[in-house]
């Protein structure tokens with residue numbers, strides 16, 4: 001069959017309205033409750049449009065619930081610009097057509113709406129939408145009735161409206177009646193519309209008041225702070241530690257950040273309440289601030305940020321990126337200023353939110369300086385700031401491992417080596433960056449192996465006398481891969497210390513993976529071992545300790561072996577080192593062996 005007989009015609013897409021409504025209700029909007037938001041938004045936009053030409057025109061949106069109307073319908077009246085008959089055909093009956101775009105089709109920034117689909121959300125809760133409208137441009141009052149199946153009718157209204165403006169009427173569908181109860185409607189209107197720049201009422205209940213609490217005029221700063229505290233408490237349920245004013249003129253953004261009065265989980269991103277042109281967008285917007293700012297919750301109103309089509313999230317664009325950066329900067333500046341103006345408040349803040357500040361300090365010099373001067377770290381001389389610590393210990397060391405700090409801080413302190421616990425999140429990066437500070441602070445990592453060289457060497461006479469003891473001790477620990485040294489050190493309460501150097505730790509890991517690896521790989525690993533073999537972990541016996549001293553007086557090599565293995569096990573446990581099966585076995589053996597020495601087992605009697 002050929003194409004000769006075909007006439008090529010241009011056709012228009014057909015739209016199945018039911019499909020579109022289904023798309024909106026199931027996939028775009030998270031809940032049918034947005035119907036009220038869309039109606040309020042249209043009312044407010046119509047008022048905005050009218051006041052552009054008529055600045056003194058009334059700015060009212062009035063909602064009547066079925067309880068008020070008495071005929072089962074919900075009505076939204078506005079004193080907006082209204083629509084002419086031609087506009088009704090063009091705007092109300094064309095999906096995707098919006099009167100809020102300019103000639104080039106861009107959203108006009110003074111309006112909330114832009115997509116030309118909002119009115120359809122009425123079909124989430126009603127099968128019929130009726131609009132009665134009288135245009136500010138003159139002409140008769142027009143009535144438009146649209147149905148969820150796509151039919152619509154336009155006719156002269158039975159009665160002329162007294163005033164310019166529009167009334168939208170919804171008759172709830174059976175399954176949607178809950179969304180029309182007066183309490184629910186008041187709650188929804190407050191939720192979305194409490195800050196709208198019009199006089200909004202539901203029945204006689206006023207919804208809007210004096211606008212955003214952060215931009216109202218207050219007689220004194222103290223009264224403003226009290227009002228913002230109250231606002232925060234009613235919104236988020238906490239009394240803020242402080243309130244930070246936020247302002248990004250390029251995005252038409254103003255608002256406040258409330259500093260949390262309790263520690264927050266830094267892995268959970270704080271969420272913020274965002275209004276766009278005074279209409280609530282959402283109260284769970286996470287990407288308004290940088291991730292590190294988890295210690296504040298913000299409420300902002302922005303004129304120029306864009307919503308996604310669902311109006312439930314911010315559209316990610318360059319402006320949002322800029323806002324995020326600028327707000328991050330404002331929170332940071334507040335912190336720096338606090339260090340100058342109210343160190344006590346800063347300390348309180350840091351006690352709660354040190355993790356966020358540390359995260360900042362990794363990239364930001366001013367924050368690094370703040371951490372250095374104000375944040376207390378755990379050190380071998382107690383909790384203190386790094387600045388104070390560096391002053392006291394010009395040759396200080398740090399360890400990037402909390403367990404190692406616990407193990408070694410007393411020993412290090414007893415030997416005059418200042419040790420900082422840099423084992424928590426961000427600590428190691430911060431310590432490494434201290435050299436970037438003015439005056440360059442040098443903090444080196446501690447190699448635990450280095451500690452033995454600082455322990456007091458015994459007098460040569462003593463060492464000589466204990467030669468046999470040391471030999472027996474060495475033999476007892478050799479199968480466990482550990483060498484023995486005897487030193488004199490503080491604290492005297494410590495009988496022995498198990499020290500691994502970094503190289504020895506590496507070697508232990510190597511041996512472990514070799515034991516688990518296949519033969520070929522084990523050979524490769526084996527070839528690496530001799531290079532590291534020289535550096536074995538050490539059991540440093542403390543000659544200053546009475547128990548150890550008593551053990552050194554033993555002469556029987558077997559008994560020495562048992563006692564030294566007991567010290568070895570104790571040192572491992574004390575230092576929270578992992579116990580390998582061989583270590584646990586040695587510990588058991590030594591315990592039993594010592595028991596046998598103390599109370600030799602009776603030969604068992606056979607009946």
Ligand SMILES: Nc1ncnc2c1ncn2[C@@H]1O[C@H](COP(=O)(O)OP(=O)(O)OP(=O)(O)O)[C@@H](O)[C@H]1O
Nearest residue numbers: 042046091098099100113114115116117118119166
């Ligand atoms: N109360 C009203 N008064 C005057 N015009 C209205 C009113 N409600 C709707 N309109 C007109 O109908 C058009 C379509 O409204 P609709 O709510 O579908 O889309 P929108 O508000 O333009 O955009 P969005 O989908 O973002 O809400 C509007 O652009 C507006 O011109």
